[in-house]
Amino acid sequence: MERLKGTNGKPVSAYADPNIDSLLKHSIRTQLESLLQSKVSVEQRIELLQKSFVDATSLILSDTKVTHHQLVKAFETMYDQAVQSMALAELSQDVLTRQYISPTGLIMSPYNCKHTIKDVYRIKGYARGIDKAIQSKIKHKAKINILYPACGPFAPLLLPLLSYYKDTKKYSAQQLQVMLVDIQPGAVMTLRQLVKDLQLDEYISLIEEVDATQYVPDVGIDLLVLEAMHHGFTKEGQLSIAKHLVQFLNIDGWMIPQNVSIKGVMVIGETEFNQQWKSADYSHSTKLSDVAQQDRIELGEIFSVNKSSLLRIQVLELEDGVSVIPVNQITFPTGVEDMHKRFLAIYAHIDTFAEEAVGQYDSGITHPKPDMSIYVDCKPREIEHTHFVASSGDTVQFYYQLSGLPGFVPVKV
Numbered sequence: 407m408e409r410l411k412g413t414n415g416k417p418v419s420a421y422a423d424p425n426i427d428s429l430l431k432h433s434i435r436t437q438l439e440s441l442l443q444s445k446v447s448v449e450q451r452i453e454l455l456q457k458s459f460v461d462a463t464s465l466i467l468s469d470t471k472v473t474h475h476q477l478v479k480a481f482e483t484m485y486d487q488a489v490q491s492m493a494l495a496e497l498s499q500d501v502l503t504r505q506y507i508s509p510t511g512l513i514m515s516p517y518n519c520k521h522t523i524k525d526v527y528r529i530k531g532y533a534r535g536i537d538k539a540i541q542s543k544i545k546h547k548a549k550i551n552i553l554y555p556a557c558g559p560f561a562p563l564l565l566p567l568l569s570y571y572k573d574t575k576k577y578s579a580q581q582l583q584v585m586l587v588d589i590q591p592g593a594v595m596t597l598r599q600l601v602k603d604l605q606l607d608e609y610i611s612l613i614e615e616v617d618a619t620q621y622v623p624d625v626g627i628d629l630l631v632l633e634a635m636h637h638g639f640t641k642e643g644q645l646s647i648a649k650h651l652v653q654f655l656n657i658d659g660w661m662i663p664q665n666v667s668i669k670g671v672m673v674i675g676e677t678e679f680n681q682q683w684k685s686a687d688y689s690h691s692t693k694l695s696d697v698a699q700q701d702r703i704e705l706g707e708i709f710s711v712n713k714s715s716l717l718r719i720q721v722l723e724l725e726d727g728v729s730v731i732p733v734n735q736i737t738f739p740t741g742v743e744d745m746h747k748r749f750l751a752i753y754a755h756i757d758t759f760a761e762e763a764v765g766q767y768d769s770g771i772t773h774p775k776p777d778m779s780i781y782v783d784c785k786p787r788e789i790e791h792t793h794f795v796a797s798s799g800d801t802v803q804f805y806y807q808l809s810g811l812p813g814f815v816p817v818k819v
């Protein structure tokens with residue numbers, strides 16, 4: 407087997423496995439293509455990059471109507487430019503593609519994370535919320551400190567906004583200081599290149615490669631901006647990161663999102679996931695169909711994550727080092743004839759700040775996630791220990807498991 411070399415020519419620790427070799431070739435090709443496309447001078451590239459970040463932000467902050475097509479186009483352009491900075495950061499294949507499970511959740515590779523900068527309505531909900539939060543804070547404080555842990559290689563909830571602030575002179579670097587934290591060396595290498603290319607160094611007080619669940623900031627935090635979520639509030643370490651960092655918020659500090667509400671719903675899969683979207687050109691909370699919504703059986707809130715609930719959380723330590731948090735109880739209603747045909751789906755509604763939000767279906771992270779291990783009024787043919795069988799009328803206590811694979815565990819009361 408041939409020893410792999412990084413794009414900087416230095417050997418890296420992984421060996422080419424025939425199974426992942428094609429993936430690696432693909433990612434090398436993506437990098438090379440993006441560099442080849444840029445038959446422009448360094449100055450022109452920097453100008454295009456900065457413009458793409460400012461343009462995308464101007465569109466999402468605008469209160470006049472912007473079409474979905476315009477938004478997607480602006481975000482694609484921003485992505486194309488950002489990927490060039492990633493290519494210039496010269497990540498080795500190992501650094502680019504390394505993905506693993508940490509004790510508190512999935513650590514996505516920089517290669518997979520690069521797409522989050524195209525998640526238009528997630529960034530819109532966050533950026534508009536952050537903009538309003540900054541506006542409120544700056545009235546009372548000359549300078550505010552913002553911490554953005556698990557920010558990924560492009561820190562897309564803040565770098566576009568900072569580019570806009572610099573361009574429009576809305577807020578200066580004397581007013582805003584941002585700390586960017588990520589555990590992936592490749593995310594940090596890319597961030598350094600991108601911040602330099604965007605000429606935003608003056609706004610960035612720190613870029614650090616560290617586990618956010620261990621990080622101790624050396625200043626009080628005014629705004630904690632966090633998005634490390636998967637749909638159904640599973641897989642990634644949002645809760646562990648938030649629970650650790652909330653203690654470093656100033657007394658009047660805010661978390662963005664201000665609230666994440668996780669809800670349960672019993673759905674007929676065909677209606678919810680197929681019929682509902684047949685005539686929609688893209689999925690979004692404004693495009694939900696009335697028929698599908700009326701067909702749902704809402705079970706209520708399973709968990710609400712905000713500054714005060716995080717400060718109150720009681721963790722139960724079980725045997726084998728497993729930790730869980732008891733959250734809400736729900737009762738499966740009686741009298742639903744087709745309950746046995748339904749399955750439980752868990753979805754998030756994210757209130758970022760003020761009235762700004764990321765609603766269900768606005769982003770992959772708020773998309774309802776079916777839990778196929780829970781059976782209500784029916785039994786799987788062969789019951790496995792991972793299955794949970796309940797009946798209409800049963801009350802169920804949910805626990806949130808804090809582990810490498812975070813998620814909800816139901817227990818009959």
Ligand SMILES: C[S@@+](CC[C@H](N)C(=O)[O-])C[C@H]1O[C@@H](n2cnc3c(N)ncnc32)[C@H](O)[C@@H]1O
Nearest residue numbers: 519522556557558588589590593617618619633
């Ligand atoms: C989906 S990506 C980027 C998400 C980013 N917040 C955004 O808005 O696009 C997730 C990133 O979180 C980072 N991450 C996950 N858990 C982390 C932890 N415990 N400490 C630091 N970074 C973490 C990963 O390394 C990865 O770069």
